[in-house]
Amino acid sequence: MESRKIFIAFSTMVRNEVSRFLRIWMQTLIPPVITTVLYYVIFGSFIGSQIAPIHGFSYMQFIVPGLVMMAVITSSFSNVVGSFYFSKFQRSIEELLVSPMPFWVLIAGYITGGVVRGLLVGTITLLVSLFFTHLVVSNIFFVLSFILLTAILFSLAGLLNGLYAKNFDGISIFPTFVLTPLTYLGGIFYSIAALPPFWQSMSKLNPILYMINGFRYGFLGFSDVSVAVSFWILVVCISVLFGINWHLFRKGYGLRS
Amino acid sequence: MEALSIQNLKKTYATGVQALQGVSLSVLEGDFFALLGPNGAGKTTIIGIVTGLVNKTAGTVRIFGDDLDVAPERTRVHIGVVPQEFNFNIFEKVENIVVSQAGYYGIPRAQAMRDAEVLLKQLGLWEKRDAQSRMLSGGMKRRLMIARALIHRPRLLILDEPTAGVDIELRRGMWEFLAKINNEGVTIILTTHYLEEAEQLCKNVAIINKGEIIEHGSMRELLSTLENESFLFYLKDPISDVVLGALQHCDIHQVDPTTLEVTLKDGARLNDFIVQLARADVTIQSMRNKSNRLEEIFLSLISGDTRE
Numbered sequence: 346m347e348s349r350k351i352f353i354a355f356s357t358m359v360r361n362e363v364s365r366f367l368r369i370w371m372q373t374l375i376p377p378v379i380t381t382v383l384y385y386v387i388f389g390s391f392i393g394s395q396i397a398p399i400h401g402f403s404y405m406q407f408i409v410p411g412l413v414m415m416a417v418i419t420s421s422f423s424n425v426v427g428s429f430y431f432s433k434f435q436r437s438i439e440e441l442l443v444s445p446m447p448f449w450v451l452i453a454g455y456i457t458g459g460v461v462r463g464l465l466v467g468t469i470t471l472l473v474s475l476f477f478t479h480l481v482v483s484n485i486f487f488v489l490s491f492i493l494l495t496a497i498l499f500s501l502a503g504l505l506n507g508l509y510a511k512n513f514d515g516i517s518i519f520p521t522f523v524l525t526p527l528t529y530l531g532g533i534f535y536s537i538a539a540l541p542p543f544w545q546s547m548s549k550l551n552p553i554l555y556m557i558n559g560f561r562y563g564f565l566g567f568s569d570v571s572v573a574v575s576f577w578i579l580v581v582c583i584s585v586l587f588g589i590n591w592h593l594f595r596k597g598y599g600l601r602s
Numbered sequence: 603m604e605a606l607s608i609q610n611l612k613k614t615y616a617t618g619v620q621a622l623q624g625v626s627l628s629v630l631e632g633d634f635f636a637l638l639g640p641n642g643a644g645k646t647t648i649i650g651i652v653t654g655l656v657n658k659t660a661g662t663v664r665i666f667g668d669d670l671d672v673a674p675e676r677t678r679v680h681i682g683v684v685p686q687e688f689n690f691n692i693f694e695k696v697e698n699i700v701v702s703q704a705g706y707y708g709i710p711r712a713q714a715m716r717d718a719e720v721l722l723k724q725l726g727l728w729e730k731r732d733a734q735s736r737m738l739s740g741g742m743k744r745r746l747m748i749a750r751a752l753i754h755r756p757r758l759l760i761l762d763e764p765t766a767g768v769d770i771e772l773r774r775g776m777w778e779f780l781a782k783i784n785n786e787g788v789t790i791i792l793t794t795h796y797l798e799e800a801e802q803l804c805k806n807v808a809i810i811n812k813g814e815i816i817e818h819g820s821m822r823e824l825l826s827t828l829e830n831e832s833f834l835f836y837l838k839d840p841i842s843d844v845v846l847g848a849l850q851h852c853d854i855h856q857v858d859p860t861t862l863e864v865t866l867k868d869g870a871r872l873n874d875f876i877v878q879l880a881r882a883d884v885t886i887q888s889m890r891n892k893s894n895r896l897e898e899i900f901l902s903l904i905s906g907d908t909r910e
Binding site: 346347349350351353354356357358360361432435436437439440441442443444445446447597601602 | 675676683699706709750
């Protein structure tokens with residue numbers, strides 16, 4: 346397929362993916378924002394006002410990057426897994442599979458849909474946080490790169506989940522039993538420096554810790570872990586997940602009998 | 603040129619079911635080809651493999667000369683497929699389903715919208731272009747899948763039971779439409795359980811049973827192998843026993859005093875039988891084939907009967 350046609354196919358996919366979640370914005374954009382606002386109110390304002398500053402920042406300022414990142418992770422993941430599994434369930438995925446579109450374009454189309462939704466939700470939650478606190482940006486490169494890479498990574502994870510899912514339970518098991526616990530234990534509400542050494546070490550096995558800390562570093566200028574290491578962990582995870590997805594698409598896993 | 607060439611195609615599903623056991627068949631460019639067989643014979647598996655929705659176990663598939671294993675993306679450019687089951691997003695609007703499909707083939711949106719308008723008008727769906735696809739009737743959904751399959755102007759159109767559940771008026775409309783695009787040069791492969799449909803439309807035919815091709819050739823040749831053909835004659839007046847006994851070269855069953863079921867034997871011609879009736883001053887009001895000819899052959903092949 347020529348590059349011009351590939352671009353048309355890709356943009357068609359993105360248009361459909363984005364218009365899908367915009368059409369149902371009450372289900373896709375508003376709930377994560379409401380959840381995050383509740384966290385701002387309860388943890389940031391009510392409880393946070395009684396917590397001592399962390400590295401010179403208020404507790405509200407400390408948790409905002411983590412909460413934004415949580416909204417991005419959840420939205421990117423659920424957008425792709427939901428859209429992909431539903432198209433598998435009603436077999437409209439066949440429209441894509443019978444077309445001459447290379448598999449990498451198909452993957453890129455789904456991922457871009459997830460990234461756009463993740464970034465949109467992230468931006469809204471970030472803007473809403475301005476009603477509760479003032480934000481400083483220490484390094485815009487880290488802010489943008491970490492939010493983008495995290496959205497890509499969890500869109501890829503959502504696609505992988507969608508490929509493996511055999512029923513609707515299959516798309517809720519991973520977010521419920523793996524993603525949510527890892528996100529909450531990824532240092533949104535606390536610095537791992539406050540944990541005993543054993544739990545600090547355990548926390549460092551959680552990849553989400555690196556994403557939240559990298560993103561937080563972009564705003565506040567401090568991190569519990571090396572930002573460079575965090576960056577490369579994200580890049581490696583993205584490469585690995587893209588490779589696995591591409592391989593499964595080529596094999597037709599969960600798509601072709 | 604061969605639009606589709608399949609050599610020794612085999613498929614064994616993960617469940618162990620051997621769906622295809624070495625199928626070979628060839629469809630020439632411009633053909634209107636019937637792929638017939640009972641349920642579970644392997645028709646949909648063949649279509650799935652050709653369109654890239656099913657992985658084959660062994661064998662070779664070529665589409666307009668391109669090997670499916672070597673250039674899968676190039677083969678897909680040539681194919682449009684209308685599957686047996688509805689497989690579009692039920693919440694998507696009719697026009698967008700067709701326009702998006704064009705996009706997946708790299709057709710610019712402006713052109714896709716123009717082409718979609720033409721196709722949707724031809725298929726009587728233009729008024730429904732802004733309706734969600736789930737709101738369409740069964741016949742409209744089938745036509746929507748035909749429009750979607752044709753939007754990228756494929757050279758080979760594969761239809762897997764396109765008229766299933768469609769009323770006779772719509773079915774005939776579809777036949778006309780398919781005959782028209784076939785005349786315009788599109789090669790068509792059709793699977794159907796309506797054998798009358800295949801007999802009327804198709805030039806060549808393959809019959810598959812239990813994963814094997816048991817007949818492959820031209821429709822005319824296949825129909826000519828039918829030895830005995832039965833007709834129903836509706837007479838103006840009751841026929842006398844004397845006249846009935848004098849009729850030759852046929853088996854006659856008198857259904858009622860004015861209806862005869864006649865099976866011609868030994869290569870007897872229908873014309874000769876009619877002449878015999880005319881000489882006996884018997885007036886024929888109307889006549890028709892007792893059953894579909896292809897249906898008789900199909901049933902005899904599937905049941906394993908041998909025809910001499």
